[in-house]
Amino acid sequence: MIRYVGILFLFFLMACGPTPQYSESIALDPVGWTEEAATFQLSITDIEPRYELQLVIDHATSYRYQNIYFKIKTTFPDRDPREEQLTVNLADKKGTWQGDCSAEACKTRVYLLESFKFPAAGEYTFELIQYTRETSLAGINGLELNLFRLKEE
Numbered sequence: 727m728i729r730y731v732g733i734l735f736l737f738f739l740m741a742c743g744p745t746p747q748y749s750e751s752i753a754l755d756p757v758g759w760t761e762e763a764a765t766f767q768l769s770i771t772d773i774e775p776r777y778e779l780q781l782v783i784d785h786a787t788s789y790r791y792q793n794i795y796f797k798i799k800t801t802f803p804d805r806d807p808r809e810e811q812l813t814v815n816l817a818d819k820k821g822t823w824q825g826d827c828s829a830e831a832c833k834t835r836v837y838l839l840e841s842f843k844f845p846a847a848g849e850y851t852f853e854l855i856q857y858t859r860e861t862s863l864a865g866i867n868g869l870e871l872n873l874f875r876l877k878e879e
Contacts, residue, residue, distance in 0.1 A: 747777075748873035756786075758862030763799070763853040766871040770844045775875050779839040781854075782870040783825075785816060785832055789865030792817040795857040798838075803848025811857060812838075831867060841876060 752764045783794065796812040814836050817823050825834030844850070852871060856863045 744874055746872040747875045749870065751868055751870040753868045754866050756864070756867060758860070758864040759856050759866045760862050761855055763855045764869045766852045766854075768850050768852075768873060769848070770850060771847055773844045773847050775878070776841045776843055777839070778837065778841065778874045778876055780872045780874070781836045781838050782872065783814060783816065783834045783836065783866065784868040784870070785834070786865040786867060787823060787827065787830055787832060789816065791858075792819075792821065794863075794866065797855045797857045799851075799853040799855070801849075801851040801853075802845065803850065804846040812836075 748768045750766050750768075752766070754764065785794075793813055793815045796814070797809060798812055799807055799809045801807045814834065815824065816832065816834050823832045823834075825832045827833075854869060856866065
């Protein structure tokens with residue numbers, strides 16, 4: 727019996743995947759996400775390793791669109807802020823939701839930066855602003871930002 731519990735525990739650990747070095751979730755107003763920024767702040771002390779930055783979008787299956795547009799403003803500790811636009815497809819052309827979905831909600835993972843190094847140690851701020859034609863975008867439940875330290879190969 728103990729052997730079976732040990733084997734199940736090992737499978738559980740392997741299924742969990744790597745633990746993020748930074749993870750923060752922001753719940754958004756279910757009535758509608760306005761143009762207010764979802765702000766994530768993280769402190770970077772080690773700039774030697776490579777990292778991966780992921781965004782998880784939690785949205786209702788009743789969300790009216792196939793995609794979402796964002797403005798992402800990044801504030802660096804050592805240079806001027808940078809602003810970019812990002813389009814994320816939440817459904818394919820046939821309307822099938824992407825990501826991990828239940829009957830009422832989906833979580834879609836987006837790789838914002840893969841295998842990158844931070845240019846300097848210090849405080850970084852990522853502001854995500856919904857950039858659609860809607861002043862109040864219903865159906866986006868929350869955002870989660872995850873930073874993973876990659877293993878050296």
